[in-house]
Amino acid sequence: QVQLQESGPGLVKPSETLSLTCTVSGASVSIGNSYWTWIRQPPGQGLEWIGYIHYSGSTNYNPSLKSRVTISLDTSRNQFSLKLSSVTAADTAVYYCARVGYSGYYYFDYWGLGTLVTVSS
Amino acid sequence: DIQMTQSPSSLSASVGDRVTITCRASQSISIYLNWYQQKPGKAPKFLIYAASRLQSGVPSRFSGSGSGTDFTLTISSVQPEDFATYYCQQSDSTPYTFGQGTRLQIK
Numbered sequence: 001q002v003q004l005q006e007s008g009p010g011l012v013k014p015s016e017t018l019s020l021t022c023t024v025s026g027a028s029v030s031i032g033n034s035y036w037t038w039i040r041q042p043p044g045q046g047l048e049w050i051g052y053i054h055y056s057g058s059t060n061y062n063p064s065l066k067s068r069v070t071i072s073l074d075t076s077r078n079q080f081s082l083k084l085s086s087v088t089a090a091d092t093a094v095y096y097c098a099r100v101g102y103s104g105y106y107y108f109d110y111w112g113l114g115t116l117v118t119v120s121s
Numbered sequence: 122d123i124q125m126t127q128s129p130s131s132l133s134a135s136v137g138d139r140v141t142i143t144c145r146a147s148q149s150i151s152i153y154l155n156w157y158q159q160k161p162g163k164a165p166k167f168l169i170y171a172a173s174r175l176q177s178g179v180p181s182r183f184s185g186s187g188s189g190t191d192f193t194l195t196i197s198s199v200q201p202e203d204f205a206t207y208y209c210q211q212s213d214s215t216p217y218t219f220g221q222g223t224r225l226q227i228k
Contacts, residue, residue, distance in 0.1 A: 046221045046222050047208055047210075047219040048219070049215075049217040049218065049219070060215050062216040063216060064216070096164055101167075101170075103171075104171070105153060105170050105174075105212060106153075106217075107167060107176075107210075108155070108157070108167060108210070109176065110167075111164040111165060111167075112164065113163075114164050
């Protein structure tokens with residue numbers, strides 16, 4: 001069974017960088033043609049796709065966040081990470097990591113529990 | 122970006138009712154449409170992909186249909202555990218986008 005778990009600070013100051021890590025078990029982040037993604041959900045609101053990373057290291061980011069986002073892989077630890085720079089209160093959200101599944105069509109099939117990150121001084 | 126619009130935003134139903142939620146894309150996405158269920162304080166759960174294909178383990182009372190720009194999620198007989206918020210999501214092109222959600226409440 002694939003499991004994902006987010007970790008990182010729950011409180012970040014405005015203008016600083018948000019850093020989260022997703023630890024994967026039951027699957028390898030470096031297996032052929034696998035994609036791993038970050039999605040966020042502001043309190044009481046809907047879901048926003050942040051971006052994904054391919055096992056090769058190639059990335060694809062939401063243009064609305066592209067200038068501030070970096071997603072990276074750590075194959076030795078079977079983890080992938082999110083960095084979001086210059087945060088503001090608008091970045092306060094529950095952040096989810098997920099696997100991008102593929103059966104001819106892409107979907108988010110396994111999700112972490114989510115971690116709330118609050119941006120506040 | 123492809124905009125996804127769900128309707129209604131919320132609806133009330135009784136156990137045993139048949140419920141339909143609609144999702145409309147701002148441009149044709151063929152059948153690149155997924156559905157998720159989210160309960161309060163929980164991560165979304167993947168239900169349906171390719172507009173109509175049930176993920177393994179999802180009860181058969183859930184079904185999806187549609188292609189192009191118009192899609193539906195139907196619950197044939199709502200059960201107590203189905204009261205939740207449902208989201209559609211397009212995987213036709215990045216940035217992947219979600220509908221705003223439909224909250225299914227108990228009548």
